[in-house]
Amino acid sequence: MTKLSTKYAGLNLSSPLIAASSGLTDTVKNIVELEKAGVGAIVLKSIFEEEILMEMEQVKNAMTGRPYVFPETFDYLDEEPHEDLTRKYLTLIKESKAAVAIPIIASINCVSNQKWVYLAQEIEKAGADALELNLFSLPSTTEAPAGEIEEMYVELVAKVVKMVKIPVTVKISHYYTAMGQMIEKFAGTGIKGIVLFNRYYAPDIDINQESISGSFVLSSSTDVSLPLRWIALSSGKVKVDFAASTGVHDGESAVKLLLAGASAVQLASVIYKRGLNVIDELNHFILNWMKGKKYDSIADFQGKVNYKSTSNPASWERTQFMREFRHFVNQ
Numbered sequence: 001m002t003k004l005s006t007k008y009a010g011l012n013l014s015s016p017l018i019a020a021s022s023g024l025t026d027t028v029k030n031i032v033e034l035e036k037a038g039v040g041a042i043v044l045k046s047i048f049e050e051e052i053l054m055e056m057e058q059v060k061n062a063m064t065g066r067p068y069v070f071p072e073t074f075d076y077l078d079e080e081p082h083e084d085l086t087r088k089y090l091t092l093i094k095e096s097k098a099a100v101a102i103p104i105i106a107s108i109n110c111v112s113n114q115k116w117v118y119l120a121q122e123i124e125k126a127g128a129d130a131l132e133l134n135l136f137s138l139p140s141t142t143e144a145p146a147g148e149i150e151e152m153y154v155e156l157v158a159k160v161v162k163m164v165k166i167p168v169t170v171k172i173s174h175y176y177t178a179m180g181q182m183i184e185k186f187a188g189t190g191i192k193g194i195v196l197f198n199r200y201y202a203p204d205i206d207i208n209q210e211s212i213s214g215s216f217v218l219s220s221s222t223d224v225s226l227p228l229r230w231i232a233l234s235s236g237k238v239k240v241d242f243a244a245s246t247g248v249h250d251g252e253s254a255v256k257l258l259l260a261g262a263s264a265v266q267l268a269s270v271i272y273k274r275g276l277n278v279i280d281e282l283n284h285f286i287l288n289w290m291k292g293k294k295y296d297s298i299a300d301f302q303g304k305v306n307y308k309s310t311s312n313p314a315s316w317e318r319t320q321f322m323r324e325f326r327h328f329v330n331q
């Protein structure tokens with residue numbers, strides 16, 4: 001019998017479709033609906049380092065100058081961010097775990113190597129099945145050299161991996177000069193999975209008001225080419241699982257990413273655009289495609305067209321349009 005089950009980052013998933021970290025995954029009600037709709041796992045909306053630090057700062061400010069507060073209290077605050085945000089997040093993990101059978105992956109947005117990485121342990125205690133580290137701040141200042149910033153991310157990930165027993169994965173951006181090397185460095189920390197790639201808030205301009213307006217929030221289907229290339233280039237070389245994120249809008253893209261070597265694909269924009277029914281549509285597409293090709297399991301074809309396995313690996317490395325596109329331009 002044809003089966004959609006897959007293994008990702010040490011987790012057994014009934015489907016390779018994962019609900020990506022977003023506003024869709026921040027309530028127990030939504031999580032229950034996503035499970036019913038057919039996703040194989042959930043990544044909770046990220047808890048943001050900046051928000052926690054802001055909250056700790058507010059607590060510190062409120063305490064400063066009070067006669068009964070010892071200076072050590074501030075050290076304690078630095079070590080243990082146990083304020084409202086954290087408590088709410090841990091409650092979401094516990095309640096989600098109680099409400100659904102599929103794996104719950106918690107997510108922390110990390111921008112710096114702060115002491116509070118101990119939060120990972122609290123997340124583990126709350127029962128999360130895995131932890132996704134959403135790594136990125138926009139280094140818009142020119143002060144820190146690239147190598148320093150990259151080293152900081154790798155150190156942070158290594159530190160978290162040491163602190164917990166649950167699988168840790170990283171979700172990264174595509175803004176690295178030597179992407180292949182970064183993927184290898186992250187893999188060397190002991191993580192179990194890499195999510196390629198995150199998509200960020202990107203400001204837009206209103207030309208009538210001549211001011212900054214909203215943002216390009218949702219992806220489009222052509223955005224999938226970036227994770228497709230990098231999963232194909234990396235999946236046969238690096239010993240971690242890969243999950244695709246960005247631009248998965250239909251079953252065909254999901255199949256392509258599995259052929260490129262992904263163990264799972266994450267969905268956000270397509271669910272925002274088309275609602276929960278799209279999950280069933282994608283699951284059916286993958287299943288029917290597998291039946292047509294006589295594959296019994298995802299493992300039978302996963303990575304079949306990646307850099308290592310294809311007869312024409314150089315195509316994955318090519319960046320320039322060459323002779324065969326000449327007629328396309330002339331049309």
Ligand SMILES: Cc1cc2nc3c(=O)[nH]c(=O)nc-3n(C[C@H](O)[C@H](O)[C@H](O)COP(=O)(O)O)c2cc1C
Binds near residue numbers: 134199217267270
């Ligand atoms: C409204 C919205 C909120 C998001 N919030 C988070 C978040 O908290 N943490 C995170 O890692 N990614 C977040 N993302 C990024 C998604 O998880 C996903 O990586 C990105 O949207 C690309 O996938 P897609 O093309 O399926 O939308 C968010 C995306 C959207 C659209």
